[in-house]
Amino acid sequence: MVTRLKEVDAVTVGLGWTGAIMARELTKAGLNVVSLERGPDRIPGEDFILPSVRDELRYAGRLELMWDNSLDTLTFRNFPAEQALPIRRIGAFLPGEGVGGSGIHWGALHWRFLPSDFRIRSTLTERYGANAIAADMTIADWPLSFDEIEPFYDRFDKICGVSGKAGNVRGKKIEGGNIFEGPRSNEYPNAPIKSSNAGLMFGAAARSLGYHPFPAPVAIASAAYTNAENVPLGACEYCGFCNRVACETNAKASPNSTLLPTLRLEPKFELRTRCFVTKLNYDKAAKKVVSVTYTDLRNGEEYEQPAGLVLLTSYVFSNVQHLLLAGIGEPYEHATGKGVVGKNYAYQFEAGAAAFFENKELNPFWGSAGTAVCIDDFNGENFDHGGLGFFGGGYFTCNTPSAPPLAGRSVPHGTPQWGSEWKRATVKWYHHAARFNTQGSVYANRDNFMDLDPTYRDAFGRPLLRLTYNGPENEHKMSRYLLDKLEGIIKAMAPTHYEMHPRPKTFTVVPYQSTHNTGGTMMGTDPKSSVVNRYLQAWDAHNLFVEGASVFPQQHGYNPTGTVGALAYWSAQAITTQYLKNPGPLVHA
């Protein structure tokens, strides 16, 4: 028995960054909004407090804030000919669960894509010729430009209290910032986080080689800040417990700390936690999603919630699964390359290094992502790819571990993993290790995609989403090139010892790598080649807006959240200024 509820103006499926942004913008416009969140509520003053958040085992080890795979998961295989098997406990990537989603435990690196990233297919064709892009590289221009999205990047910066140093304000290049970035309308809301000692050493070496180092931009306030919603944010304490954990000073931006304090007071907003949306009810003839069906996990009852607007604001995987289950959009078929839902899956291609400096004191336990120093000289089209045999790139970082000791220890490769010799090496190098990363782009490939699994089902009987992924040769070449350039900088830092960590040839779901999964509901200019239009509106259901990184046509050499937030504000503005006045397709294909 499904209980049919009274219709509401809008419903969000999930309440992370995009759900919170949509709920806030739509309630401001006068709509009644219900957010359905499968996980628990998470309230900063109750859940993000000392001393309990400074528990590395609970949060970083046992993944307190992450996806509960007992209800659902993905199946995974490297190649289409293989049998996909369920990821029985997430590892390589860690989507969050509960109010705030992945926006609580993220590292908070806060980036914008390059202007050339938004028209990458055109840029590469112009620079390297019409035949330069291989047939299996299914990249696409974004259906909006950097200049169009810039005001929304700016807006999201002022919600998060982002700290950093601008390198380009309205076309004026500024030394000490990222001179490769697109023109910003404003300097960062907050001054940069203080760099780690290792970061400064990296910056000096990079500069000596002619590169352009700058402090990492992060959604972590370096000073007390009142955000654009009039919510006070605290200053970073450099505690070192940042990653996979909530921030008790509300310096690291989360939906919970930046938007929900206002939203919770809003009478037009209603939050229902432990409500698992299982189905979008699609009226194909009317081209509308008329309602969503969910199970209240607290009593096992099923409810149908009709809504005028449906905001699909889950993580990438759930967004794709919902569309495939509901039959919205044509599913991608690998054999023929036809169809769009599930197409252009991309997974950030990160690779790193470690270096040891026996005479440097690095205090590895303090800091955050913000204490890193970066260079962007080898990202996107910031460098010439002529004759290199690959496209793409990524920014480099250097930092100390900035973590407690489960994750914050390093010993040189070849050290025994246990016993007295291991212990002596651990103690010897603990204070002297620096870590490096390259945030490699992924230019989508036709062989990497998502569809429904034919065998495995979730706790509600729905087919699991099946992921088929392996790193394409283009990305391996790109990554080796980045590591080669990084190695040059590391050598210039004169370490006692260093080692490069290239990516394995075959992707594995076991060790943690990155939570930057993108694609599957790509945005574009027409329904043949995309799932949603430039306003994130589904081509096949005009009251359905799909938010988040699932709309990325490919992934660029930066963390995705800055763009995810900006796109949500861009989409919300289209809804409130255009759609509500005249509900229907905002773009006519």
Added chain:
Amino acid sequence: MTEETIPRRRFLLGAGIAGTAVASGLGQTEPAAAQAQGPAAAAPAAPQPEPLLALNETEHAFVVAAVDTLIPADELSPSGSDCGIATYIDRQLASAWGGGAKMYRAGPFHKGKPEQGYQLPLTPAEFMKAGIAAANEWSRKAYGRDFDRLVADKRVEALKAMEAGKAEFGSVSARAFFGRLHAMTMEGFFSDPIYGGNRNKVSWKMLGFPGLPATYAHLIDEYRDKRYVAEPRSIEDFS
């Protein structure tokens, strides 16, 4: 009754830390001196034996012997079990995590390839118990006795064989079992003492990790290229 079947009865023991030595005293033929560990630096006061939540006596004896081999007593720390790591492992196996919380456990089950990750129906607790049984069975074949009744250098040899996947375990993967044992040992050594390991913050003191106070904004500039040292504090110290 052969020595292999003599139960490890911890109630006979004066203290949990002596578990290995006294258990091996019940019919052990190896010279007692071979079991002796070096003098432990800053050894904590002898704790009371901890009640077991998940492991039986045989399994516990294995875990004590294993963690004492992975984290031997030396000038840097007491032995793994003296640091509470066996207690930590027992409690973790009894926790929701040990019982398979947040794991997808539906079939069908296929071996798959390593890139697809863990594919067994067993919970972490069940997997550890199956692994301990397999390790002891292998140890009896290879050395004529259970792992915990081996002398120190044989234990090292046995763990290295498991780590390298050279130990023939039958149905359980020796390498996967060792991987889990090693990971849990490191967790027990380095995580907050609230979980039963890292007794007296022994590993934090060893490393120079200050623990929880972690409000460093005012110290960053002052301690550039200079080691910051503080007496570590844990969750309990702030509770």
